[in-house]
Amino acid sequence: MADAASRPEGSRGLFWTTLVIVYAAIMLFPIFWMASMMVKPNDAMFARPTQWLFVPTLDHFSYVIEQGFHWSLLTSFVLCTVSTALVVIIGTPAAYAFARFEMKGKDDLFLFILGSRMAPPVCLVIPFYLIYARVGLLDSFLGLTLAYMTFNLSFYVWVLRSFCRDLPVELEEAAALEGWSKVQIFRRVVFPLLRNGIVATSVLCFIFAWNEFLFAFMLGGKAVTTLPVSIPKLITSQGVRWGEMAVVGMTALIPVLAVVFVLQRHIVRGLTLGAVKG
Amino acid sequence: MRKIWCFAAALAATTALTVPMVVSSAQPVLAQDAGFYAKAGAPYKGTTIRVLDEITPLQETLSKIVPDFEKETGIKVEWELLNHFEVINKGQADMLSGRGHYDAIMLHGAQLGPMLSAGVIMPLDKFVADPKLSDPGLNAADFIQAPYKTTAFSDGKQYGFINWNYNHVYWARADLLNNPEEKAAFKAKYGYELAPAKTIEQMRDIAEFFTRKKGSTLAGQPLTSDFYGIVLEGIKGGSTFSNLWVNFIENYGGDLLDKDGKPTFDSPQTVAALKMWRELWTFAPPGIAEYSLVDVPTVMGNGIAAQSLAWSDFVLGIDKPGVSPYAGKFVYAPIPAKAGNEAHRHADAEPSVTVISAASKNPEPTFLFLQWLADKKQQDKLIEIGQGGVPIRESSWAAPAITGSTNPTLFAAMKSSLDVATARPKMEKYPEMFDAMSGIAQQVGLGKMTPEQGAKEGQAILVKLCGGKSCTL
């Protein structure tokens, strides 16, 4: 604080900081409220008048574990990691190619990629279901991994292309003159420069996949149940199990929050989506 | 302690003795052939069948019994429970796509129309006729007949037994209805005794009487927030419309379809029922248009409304110590009739049946399982473990868990509803019809549309959907 006060803009900084904190407090209140429901006993949940103080309980956690929700967490985690990794492996060279090379019909190809993201998922899910039912991909890991590529691969290629375009071509040329192979150039020159972009874009892809509901619901099943799909199981005839729902909802948030927290430097740089010329 | 135990044992013994006697009047007593399922299941030993059902307290109880089937027959059952909406989505998707992942799927009565017209349900007649598969001791005459006959059969073919007799009951706060001060005030205002409503008009009076603002008193206590006279389902979809249709319009003498299956929604009776519907909404919590069949019992359990019409199986989950602070303070009664039309009572019910998918690769063992579920032995166990439940057999009314229940009015109300319960007419376009009609129920309830307009518009929609023909199969 002493350091801040010594500079002329120090008090200003305090003002802006307070402003952001107040804004965050208001915006995040609903989330805080939901988080408090994780340990709220059922009879205090929607008590009238609202109960602010209560004796915390761990009942909701034990129910969630009893019902095996941690398996859904694991499923979600593996599924989203694999699907995102595949997107990065397949998508990075494509994004690079779109940015670097002249190709015939490049614009058309690129619009095709954009177009893949446009159809409302509700409308694609039935064709998917009917095709999957025929080839036996329903309720399978592979099936969902593939389905997630519909929206993630196109997004990834689209965004990463902008990053690739900003890479200084001179470096690659210099490396080529040194006699490096293409693979070497890609690994040692292109990839390090692209890291922020890849991290930011793939984190977004991961979040999209992590939160996806409709595909996971219709194409998944007993064997592959992701975390969002497990939530409606808490709508029971004893009413909605709000406490448990809060537990699952907040649990779903934690891994993503952790990833964003750890990788935020890359993400903040990468969220420019390569569209700002720095 | 011992005395009570002896008494209970004696009671159980007498019931056990009287039940077969009651049944025997219908059909000669057959010794329960314990070995039938073991023998019939032998050729299918080791097969796995997959069955999809929905989660209610009833199925949760049944889950404890299902493993017995495997012990008895060696047929493995993968028993999957999903919530109401998921079962409809996934079950129908599975059947309609011909995937056949599930051998058997629970269908609500209303789903039968579209599924039958799509030809995706396997008729059971050839299995029923097969002495190797058909249990001679099943005693179908013991099933509660009206829901069974109207649900399991269509066009002379049998498609299932009967699995769940979901039904609506009238649900009220006994502590309020029995409060002396409230009783006196009610009598002074309306001129008759405050008691569970027998007619729709009484239900309206009670709703009006108990709708109170924050700060006024309720049963001697000051209210810290608004209190409401009634809560009904009002969401778009769900069973909002069937509640309006059966509990109100039919009790008023109107209907959705006439005898030939043609729309007859614009009758004066419908208009009168819609007027009552609108009026009741003014005594309901402001959120009524968002309330689903899950929310209504929750609202009752939270104690912010005096009465409701609700699904009785959901009551079983709410009226329990530890779930609702008002557990034990509720009273149940038959669905109120229209004053003057008591002889033609109607009560909303959704008898539901687990059917075999036409794409099933294991219809025989699946048939055995379904038959086994409907068998008296399993049904008795289900009622016993669930300390009640919703009977599908007449003889279950005499089960000790029901006769000795701490909640006798609930079972009396249930029985009264099931006495008149029938399945929905088998309509191919039921989803479109219900979607549109529940929109009208909402608009009329909210006062955005007059009852007359509602009746007229509803009729127009039905005529358009059915294309001038009969709406039923």
Added chain:
Amino acid sequence: MASASETMTAAGPQGAGMRERAWYPYLLIAPSMITLVVVSLAPFIYAIYLSFHEAKFGRVRDFVGFDNYMTLLTDERFWNSIGVATTFVFIAVPIEFMLGLIGALVLNQNVRGRSILIPLLFMPTMMAPIVVGLLWKIMLAGSWGFFSYNVLERFNILGETSIFASPDLALYALIFVDIWQWTPFMMLAFFAGLQALPLGPYRAAAVDGANPVQMFFHITLPMMTPLLAVIGLLRFIDAFKVFDTIYILTNGGPGISTETPSILANKMTFEFWNIGEASALAVLVWIAFFAFCSIFYQVAKKRLNAF
């Protein structure tokens, strides 16, 4: 598609030192293209096929030509859904955009503890939409929702109705939820953009005596335009398709006042099983989007140097 793979005439490399064989870029894009053809084009072509058939109940019956399209285009309900979605998008996205930009400018000031604040602020966007729906149900549900009870009811703001029960208010509540959920995304992306801006032009402007407002309009905004365009388009597409939150909060009700094409398509598919018509709806929405986006793409590419 086809024209692209026909002839691979010398696609000249950009730099002199990067002499490539013509097939090299195609090799790089091949895995992506093949995957997208399988997971995106194939289902879509199947949807087009279904849209020309009477595919009631998921069983394809007769070829019916444009019947499904005609039914749809003459259905008031379809146009209602387009209207609802248009209102939704054209109110929600500009507000998110403005708030996001303002938030980013604030965040770009001398704010301390950013490394903690940023992940926190980003939370609404990170949450699963289905959880967001439930969260706001807990807040806004009639009579038992936290906000409904503690604010609306206490001060008797809405009287006898509730937010989601009111045909006039429900849509605005959904718009509000969307704004809550997606403003942080806009804010962070714009903030990232601001952080990436070079300092040089600002120094020069400061020397010339420009004030912050002038700097914003003459330096910041022009340099940010490509990013604003990309993010705007992305949000536009996603807001039009929004499904989970509406499904949880109103499912299109009351009446059809919040029924977007996604909700309608969901009903046609999973309630009415009228797959043919639902597919026709999908194709129409897709064509409209595609036309819009290709125009946007061409314009943005030429004028803004975006993409």
